[in-house]
Amino acid sequence: MSEPNSGQGRVTREQRGHLYLIGLDRPGKRNAFDSAMLTDLALAIGEFERNEELRCSVIFAHGEHFTAGLDLMELAPKLASGGFNYPDNGIDPWGVSKPRRTKPVVIAVQGTCWTAGIELVLNADIAIAANNTRFAHLEVLRGIPPSGGSTVRFTQAAGWTDAMRYMLTGEEFSAADALRMRLLTEVVEPGQELARAIEYAERIAKAAPLAIKATLQSAFQARDEGDDAALSQLNELLFSLFKSEDVREGVMAMMQKREPAFKGR
Numbered sequence: 072m073s074e075p076n077s078g079q080g081r082v083t084r085e086q087r088g089h090l091y092l093i094g095l096d097r098p099g100k101r102n103a104f105d106s107a108m109l110t111d112l113a114l115a116i117g118e119f120e121r122n123e124e125l126r127c128s129v130i131f132a133h134g135e136h137f138t139a140g141l142d143l144m145e146l147a148p149k150l151a152s153g154g155f156n157y158p159d160n161g162i163d164p165w166g167v168s169k170p171r172r173t174k175p176v177v178i179a180v181q182g183t184c185w186t187a188g189i190e191l192v193l194n195a196d197i198a199i200a201a202n203n204t205r206f207a208h209l210e211v212l213r214g215i216p217p218s219g220g221s222t223v224r225f226t227q228a229a230g231w232t233d234a235m236r237y238m239l240t241g242e243e244f245s246a247a248d249a250l251r252m253r254l255l256t257e258v259v260e261p262g263q264e265l266a267r268a269i270e271y272a273e274r275i276a277k278a279a280p281l282a283i284k285a286t287l288q289s290a291f292q293a294r295d296e297g298d299d300a301a302l303s304q305l306n307e308l309l310f311s312l313f314k315s316e317d318v319r320e321g322v323m324a325m326m327q328k329r330e331p332a333f334k335g336r
Contacts, residue, residue: 098134113161
């Protein structure tokens, strides 16, 4: 296990075997995203993507709250002038701009989870929330639209009327509401959200990395290009994996009634 690398206003990193824990670390500002945190989160996801030892990431937050969203006092002048861009070796945490990640992300949220926080949840593959989490899309009350993917993903997950109710009014909703609207995988007692997210991540990390990537690739393609585009590539994905060491290991483990030990090859 590596030691957490903490930076106020940025994010922490911790490697636990095949897992990469990324923690929002600006609790004094309810983890609101300023340009430093946006940059560092993108860099951390880029590090996760490039490290072949890492198979799943867990995004969480230090302190009582996940995030109050964007720090518009700091960001607004930069965004108005076009002065903010993600670094070249980073990856957009919201999956709006390319290149996109190819590895799975699990997220754990608690307390306040506003605006950009909801959009991080929607861009994750598995999302766990404490039952005291409060969600809100406040952007229209600040003069801007949701810009981290909710206009696409919230409507896909929850349906038009539920999504528009909250994006057009800024009204708060609960973890129970978020679960009902299919924004979340599971709701747990406060303080259990990170441990539960790590449990899911550990289960993902035991699976074959190439198969995990192929699964995400097909799902992302369906979302981006449509069902026909994804379906047309399924056989090619499948046949290419049958040449891998991981498939042989999976078959042998099944025959020998043991846990497989996948290498990602």
